[in-house]
Amino acid sequence: MNEIFSDIATPVISGILLGGLYTVIALGLSLVFGVMKLINVAHGDLVIFGSYFAYSIMTYLGFNPVLSLVAGIPLLFAVGFAIQKYFMARVFKRSMEAPLLIAFGISLVFENLYQILFTPMSRGLTTSYSLESFILGDIYIPVVYLLNLIVALIVMIALSLFLKKTFIGQAIIASSQDIRAAQLMGINTARIFCLTFGISAAISAVAGVFLGLTFPFTPVSGIPFLIIAFGVVILGGLGSIIGTFVGGIILGLAQTLGAQYISASAQMLILYVIVLVILAVRPQGLFGR
Amino acid sequence: MPQEILLKVSDIDAYYGSLQVLWDVSIEVKTGETVAIIGANGSGKSTLMNSISGIMHPVRGSIMFDGMDITMMDPYQIVTLGISQVPEGRRIFPDMTVYENLRLGAYNHRARPKREQSFENVYQHFPILEKRKKQLAKTMSGGEQQMMAIGSALMSDPKLLLLDEMSLGLSPIVVNELYYVLKEIRSKGITIIFVEQNVRRTLEEAERAYILETGHVVLSGSAESLRAEEKVKKAYFGA
Numbered sequence: 254m255n256e257i258f259s260d261i262a263t264p265v266i267s268g269i270l271l272g273g274l275y276t277v278i279a280l281g282l283s284l285v286f287g288v289m290k291l292i293n294v295a296h297g298d299l300v301i302f303g304s305y306f307a308y309s310i311m312t313y314l315g316f317n318p319v320l321s322l323v324a325g326i327p328l329l330f331a332v333g334f335a336i337q338k339y340f341m342a343r344v345f346k347r348s349m350e351a352p353l354l355i356a357f358g359i360s361l362v363f364e365n366l367y368q369i370l371f372t373p374m375s376r377g378l379t380t381s382y383s384l385e386s387f388i389l390g391d392i393y394i395p396v397v398y399l400l401n402l403i404v405a406l407i408v409m410i411a412l413s414l415f416l417k418k419t420f421i422g423q424a425i426i427a428s429s430q431d432i433r434a435a436q437l438m439g440i441n442t443a444r445i446f447c448l449t450f451g452i453s454a455a456i457s458a459v460a461g462v463f464l465g466l467t468f469p470f471t472p473v474s475g476i477p478f479l480i481i482a483f484g485v486v487i488l489g490g491l492g493s494i495i496g497t498f499v500g501g502i503i504l505g506l507a508q509t510l511g512a513q514y515i516s517a518s519a520q521m522l523i524l525y526v527i528v529l530v531i532l533a534v535r536p537q538g539l540f541g542r
Numbered sequence: 543m544p545q546e547i548l549l550k551v552s553d554i555d556a557y558y559g560s561l562q563v564l565w566d567v568s569i570e571v572k573t574g575e576t577v578a579i580i581g582a583n584g585s586g587k588s589t590l591m592n593s594i595s596g597i598m599h600p601v602r603g604s605i606m607f608d609g610m611d612i613t614m615m616d617p618y619q620i621v622t623l624g625i626s627q628v629p630e631g632r633r634i635f636p637d638m639t640v641y642e643n644l645r646l647g648a649y650n651h652r653a654r655p656k657r658e659q660s661f662e663n664v665y666q667h668f669p670i671l672e673k674r675k676k677q678l679a680k681t682m683s684g685g686e687q688q689m690m691a692i693g694s695a696l697m698s699d700p701k702l703l704l705l706d707e708m709s710l711g712l713s714p715i716v717v718n719e720l721y722y723v724l725k726e727i728r729s730k731g732i733t734i735i736f737v738e739q740n741v742r743r744t745l746e747e748a749e750r751a752y753i754l755e756t757g758h759v760v761l762s763g764s765a766e767s768l769r770a771e772e773k774v775k776k777a778y779f780g781a
Contacts, residue, residue, distance in 0.1 A: 420649065427635050427646050434633035437595060439621030439650035439698055 259391040264509035266389070270398035272505030273405030274467055276498045277460040278478055279485035280408060281453035287429040287492035288449045290349075291341070295356045296482060297475030298363035299454050303329055303461020304470050305367055308376050318378040318462050325458040333454025337447045345446075360475065367472030378465035397466045404463055405501070408456060409494050415452075425449055429492060477521065484528035490538035500539070503527075545572035548733050549594070549625075549702060554603030556589050563589045564600070564757045571702070576724075576734045578744045578765070581754035587737040588630055590754070591706045594735075595627040596620040608701065622650040624701035628694075628708065630737075632687045636680035640671055640690055643679050647697025656699055664693040667723050685716035692720070696727070703727065705736040709743075721747055745769050 282296045293299075303325055310321035336359060344351035377383075386393040416422035427435040428445045436442050464470060464478065481504060489500030504524055511523035531539065549571040556564040564586045571577050581587045592598040594605060596617040605613045612620050626647075635643050644664060648657040665672040668689045674682060679690060688708065695703055705724075709717040724747070728734060738744040745751060745765045753761040753774065761768065768774050 420654075423638075423642060423646055424649060426638065430635045430637060431633050433597065434629065434635065435646075436597065436617040437621065437627050437629055437633070438646045438694065439618045439653070440646075441616070441618040443616075 256391075260513070262390075263392050263394075264513040265506065266392060266394055267398050268506035268509035269502050270394065270402045270505070271467070271509060272498075272502030273402035274460070274463050274501075275481055275485050275504050276405045276501030277401075277408050277456065277463065279482040279489070279497050279501060280412065280494070281456040281460070282479075282482045283486045283489075283491055283493075283497050284412075284425075284449060284456070285453045286486065288425055289341075289345075289352075289446055291352050291356070292483070293356050293450075293453070294353065294479060295336075295360040295363065295475075296453070296457065297477070297479030298360045299329065299333065299457040299475075300461045300464060300478055300482075301367065301470055301472070301475045302332065302363060303458040304378070304465035304474075305371055305376075305461075306458070307378055307462045307465055308371070311378060311380075317380060318465060322458060322462055325462065326455045329458035329461075330451040330455040333457075334447045334451035336454075337450035341450070342443060342446065364472050364475065371472065373472055375469040375471050376465070377469040378462065380466065383466065397463075401463050401467060404459060405498065408459060409498060412452075412456070413494055421445075421448060425452075480525065480528070484524065484531075487528060487531055487536075487538050496538070545574060547571070548573045548575075548608060549735075550606040551590070551594065552604050552606070554590075554593060554600035554605065556586075556593050556598060556600045558589065562757065564593070566603075567754075567757070567759055568603075569752050569759070569762075571733060571735060573701075573733055574728070574731055575750065576728055576736070576748050578748035578751040579735065579737045579754060580739075580741055580744055580751055581737075582739065584756070585754040586757040587754055588706055589757075591627060591629075591704050591735075591737055594620075595625060595704060597627075618650070621698055622652055624652070624699070625704065626695040626698045626700035626702070627704040628688075628691045628706060630706040630710065632684070632691050634679045634687055634691055634694070636678070638679055639676055640679055640682070641675040643690055644671065644675075644693050644697050647694035648699070650698055653697060653699040657697070660697045660699060664696050667696070667726060668693055685712050685719075688712060688716070688720065689723075692723070700732060702733045702735065705734065707737055707739070709738065709740065717743075741774070 278300055282293060285291055285293045306325045307318035307321040310316050311318050340355050341352050344355055382396050385396045387396060416426055424440045424445050427438060427440060428442050432442055484504055485497060485500040488503055489496030507527050508520045508524050512520040515523060547570055551567060551569045553566050553568055554564055555562060555566060567590060579587050579590060589598060593600050596615050599614055604611060607623060607625060648654055648660055670686060671690055671693055679687060708720060724734060745768055748765050750764050751768050752759050761773065
């Protein structure tokens, strides 16, 4: 009896905790889409940028990956800001496809850069607590998984407060609801776009660290995590922080339950199939209007 | 006292894509005046408004405001200088509360320090907005949304208020109320340009008017003289 319980409880709990990581990865994608109506296909590569940055700091300077965020968050903010200012802003007025192509190009450049700098070998952020678990009755849960959920809650609360309480946050929300009206309110929407892209990339820095603590990554890991983020955002409906969280948890559960009851090698397949089915049945998302 | 010219639009040509919408349009508005732009659908009224507020830029000609060339400025710069546009179709932020909508009106650096004062001012003009301040904008009636849109524009501490089709789709009672508030706003020295299709009403409310037809200014003058003008009578009053 006890064994059956822990058989179910282990994947359920780790799925929920893993959902926290997926939420953090997806929040940045959702933010950029909400404001600029752009699916940033380079988003996964920005997350992996965060992973490699933490990896470098850990390997060469010996700092804990979580601590590396002190530099990683501002660095990625600057990278995101610059991508919008110097690449995206130039083509935004031309068409919907042009920024998408630019994002795709940036994705390729990043991936090749990682190959050159870090070789195609798989890396991970291995720390003193990487292999530790905490025990809940009969269930063993890796500490890193718990961190994922805690970080997701912190990022979500911080982002909500920022959007709700600050002038810039309100300007970001206004721009997402009606860009023309936002301009007429005196909002410099070109600057809001840069800030939004920067904030999205800064969240990716956090996502990258916890991704690296949870999974091994390679220079091309950006794409599978982009697809997961895309799935989360579709599930949760664009622009809703809570919806993103629910979407993250659903995908996390799908993956761990799939690994447990179907096959460990099919866990990603199950995840992609869920995304596909939802796209076909409810293209506006589970919580979308 | 000689009034100074606040806004001077000189010989502008404007395009929508490759389609020319304005030909050689010039208008002049003095400080404190209330001026109407009248014309049918597609006459170029909204394009003229959008050129002044910087949403569009004219291809030829210039726009001077308060002694500055604003022809090529971005909308946010123009708002900061003191031009606020209430766009056609009540473009509000539907998922924000009334309070948040109004607060955004004071986003520009010049208006931000005066925010509390501006709130009082707006609530004085539209007491209903204070009662509804916690309500989501999309749950209000059309008239209340238009009041909020005007309120947001006032929050930016404007010198010049542009009203694009303010009364479109609203009941006569609400329209009367809005015009009453416009009089109050005028009395505080704010210059107003409004665009309307309803000629009779517009010529009662404005001091001067420009009549646009297919992108050309075909007539202009004091409201009184335009009411007497044969052409206007024929074209718009059916007399």
